[in-house]
Amino acid sequence: MTSAKIALYQTPQIRSCEKMAIDDLGLPEDELMKRAGSSAFSTLTMLHPDVRTIAVFCGSGNNAGDGYVLARLAQEKGYSVVINQYKSVENLPPAARHAASQAVAAGVLCQCLDDPIDSDAELIVDALLGIGLKGEVHGPIATAINQMNDSKLPILAIDTPSGLDADTGQVMGVCVRATATVTFIGYKLGLMTLDGPDHCGQIICHNLQLDKCLAAVQPVAFLLDGQLRQQLLPPRLKNSHKGKFGHVLVIGGNYGMPGAVYMATNAALRVGAGLVTVATRPEHARQVLPLLPEAMLHGVDEIADLLPLIAKATVCILGPGLGEDEWAKALFTAALASQLPMIIDASALRLLAQNPQHDDNWILTPHPGEAANLLDDTTAEIQKDRYQAVIRLQDQYGGNVVLKGAGSLVATDESEVYLCNAGNPGMASAGMGDALSGIIAGLAAQGLLLSEAAKLGVWLHATAGDAAAAKKGERGLLASDLMPQLHRLVNWVNE
Known part of the structure; x- marks a missing residue:
């Protein structure tokens, strides 16, 4: 039995859940704030059991209210707490005002936002903005964020690091660099993409006992994890042969780029493809052959050389080192006409952008620059909202x-x-x-649906990269370093 997929949400879904809790369950806003602040405080004590002096930065909304609740609870437990507040208590919205009044009554010291951080502070709590961020951060809030970051103290962000768009992961001018983030109700998409991972630190989610409300809300995405491997890579039957595990055709490797087809081929073999054939420039076939004795390499001058290879393939990788000259365009056109399941990457994506078409029998693997080309947009616009960009790509190109x-x-x-x-x-x-395209194709060749191969391939690629980095370090990591890790991962071998 497998556990449920981890769902990801954006602000509208979280707001809808909060509204259901208030309207349908009859929970006062004060109660939700108490639950959030209490969860944040329990996270603080779990992560920092020895800390006794904290500085809390509170903004002007309900995120500030969560901070005031945490501050009160800490004060009542004997902590030394100082709040740097953006708005005076009387200028806060009702629930936050109530939480702030209780904190003051408990003896919490409040000072102005731009006052120096308490010199004895061992930890900072960020309760400035949360998911209510609208537009670029500037003025006193930006100054406060810089002050927090410059302190070099550990920072616990409440719900979302201030300055981070919880929907897109974009930094809106300046952003808190938290060592940990305690988020509420559900995981936010923006915490895990683009700039989110650089600013959130460890992410801990408390659902605030709103399971039923959350179940009524449609997630915007799901988190990939190792469950896919359990579901899609069962042990092989002993009575097997290479023909059972598919035949990958790799088309690419134009002048000066033989390494691209080598990497894709090696990856496809390492995840278990039964056979791999490479169609490349004749000069490169001779160069790559000694490096890939397990693969079949064919020098292709013209379409007539390619068609017999297409006829034998289960799935095709189109694009690694393909280039954009007449040779590349001819191979591109012939491959697309074959109706083979296709993984399209690199140069082939640029050729596709020149002749857009829709097909449900392929996987496109663009980086942001290639995505911008496919959508006739800019890389900056793609990165502003990666979620919408990938949806637009799938809608326009299919598959x-x-x-x-x-x-x-x-x-x-x-x-x-x-x-x-x-x-x-x-x-x-x-x-x-190139390695990613090979991984995905190798999985598809073994009978996985294209959607399954894309999901599992991305997870295997990233997880192999993490395993390789753990052994050798991140800087100077090579795609070839992933190969032994891939072999281990697809066979469930732990080190």
């Missing part, structure tokens, strides 16, 4: 789409979006995308 980057997103042909929170900065290096 399944992987938008690579921090918190890679997978939009499937089943109208679901998945986020991968594994992976590390060391994977921002040459050949990693």
Whole structure:
């Protein structure tokens, strides 16, 4: 039996859940705030059991109210607490005003937002903005955020680090760099993509006993995890042969780029593809052959050389090192005409952008720049809202789409979006995308649906990258370092 998928939400879904709790369950807003503040305080004591002096930065909304509740509870437990407040108590909204009044009555010291942080503070609590952020952060709030970051103290962010868009993961000018974030009701998408992972630290979620309300809300995405491996990679039958595990055709490797097809081929073999054939420039076939004795390499000058290879394949990778010259365009056109299941990457994505079409039998794997090209947009606009970008790509081009980057997103042909929170900065290096396309194709060749291959492939790629980085470090990590980790992961071998 497998556990439920971890759901991800955006602000409208969380607000809807809060409204249901108040309107349908009859919970006062004060009660929700008490639950949030209490959960935040319990998280603080769990993560920092030895801390006794804290500074709490409170803004002007209900996120501030959560901070005031935490401050009161800490004061009552004998902590030394100082609040740097943006608004005076009387200028807060009702529930937050009530929480602030109780904190003051309990003996919590309040000072102005721009006053120096208590020199004895061992920990900062960020309760400035939460998910209520609208627009760029500036003025006193921005100054306070910089003050917190400059302190070098550990920071616990309440709900969302102030300055981070909880829906998109975009930093809105300046953002708290938290060591941990305690978030409420459900996990927010923006905490796990784009800039979110750099600013949230450890993420802990408390549902505030609103399980029933949350169940009535449709998530915007789900988190990829190792459950997929359990479901999709069962032990193989002893009575097996290579033909049972599919035949991957890799098309690419134009002049100067033989390494791309090598990397894709190696990855496809490492995740268990039965056979891999490479169609590349004749000069490169001779170069790559000694490196890949397990693969079949064919020099292709023209379409007539490619068609027999297409006829034998189960799935095709189109694009690693393909280029955009006439040779590349001819192979691109022939491959698309084959109706093979297709993983399209790199140069082939640029060719597709020149001749857009819709197909349900492929997986596109763009990075943000390639996504911008496909959508006739800018990379900056793609990064502003990666979630909407991957949905737009899937809607326009069909099939399944992987938008690579921090918190890679997978939009499937089943109208679901998945986020991968594994992976590390060391994977921002040459050949990693080629490896991903090989992993996905190798899985699809073994009989996985394209949506399944995309999801599991992204998770395996990122998890292998993390395992390799744990052994060798992030800086200088190579795509080839992932190969032994992939072999281990698909066979459930732990080290």
